[in-house]
Amino acid sequence: MPGQLDGKRILILATNGFEQSELEVPRDRLRDAGAAVDVASPKTGEIKGWDHKDWGRPVPVDKPLAEAREGDYDAIVLPGGQINPDLLRVNPQAIALIKAFYAAGKTVAAVCHAPWLLIEAGLVQGRRMTSYSSIKTDVINAGARWEDASVVTDNGVVTSRNPGDLEDFSNKIIEEVREGRHRRRAA
Template sequence: MRVAFLVAPEGAEQIELTDPWDAVKEAGGTPILLSTSAGPIQAFDHLDRGDTFPVDQLVAQAEPSDFDGLVLPGGVANPDFLRTDPKAVAFVKGFFDAGLPVAAICHAPWTLIEADVVRGRTLTSYPSLRTDIRNAGGNWVDEQVKVCDGGTNKLITSRKPDDLKAFDKAFLAEFGAGG
């Protein structure tokens, strides 16, 4: 199981990157860190700088078909940067076009909104995205984890770091790793 983790050069919420990353590894999978530029990415613990992590591949050089699923970590700045990068947005949309599962936590649905893939789907997120999701044609719910089987692929969403264990279990099951 190869899983793409897409993050901006800075701003990803560290625990929303590392916890799912470790879950993929523990399930016997291979996590691959993608970003919009080379070099290490700077993660954050809320507003404080966290650790840096080496980028495995540029998103511009990646194809959704090379992966079994996509994880979009949150953090406020991370999806805000990603949604302004056309290659990142196209990569995310490519998973939906290919019918591959996508998992997004916290503020990550901002990138989904930009990719125009939330219309007609029910999802959850950090509560401050509720209006954005509704304005994009999605149905927002306040649940720990929401698995939406809209269209040809599964979309797994979660609200915040407190929901990570349930998020990990849900996306691993949909990515084919059990849970």
């Protein structure tokens, strides 16, 4: 529904190898709802997605990761794919940015393999979460209570299983951003 997120700003953090639909569907849905959405990356220019079994379309990078600030946005969205979160979870700037959004009580949303980033940021202990099935054990071993559900929300942290759940994922991000900041217990 247009106008739900008027005046809100959302940051999508990604690099080469993001799952194409996991960046594009939430980006487009959030924009349709009235949010300004920027894509940040350690890369500049553009990043290339992975579309099922081969490289997908490039997406322009709006902001270098080094210039992305939590204070400029209302939420952060983390697309999955296998390559993208694996590259980002070893990037100290990316992890620090995710931690900053969490610490500020802002919506943090991760789909598919992107919960790896939440694990690396130390944000999963005791939290209800879901993820792509192949990283279920990683999520559980990090201390989360994994659920087999399309979308799980735990106090402003939104996780989703896979590309088939992107409409539900996007709708939940909109709902959480509209709620505003979340008071968080220690993870």
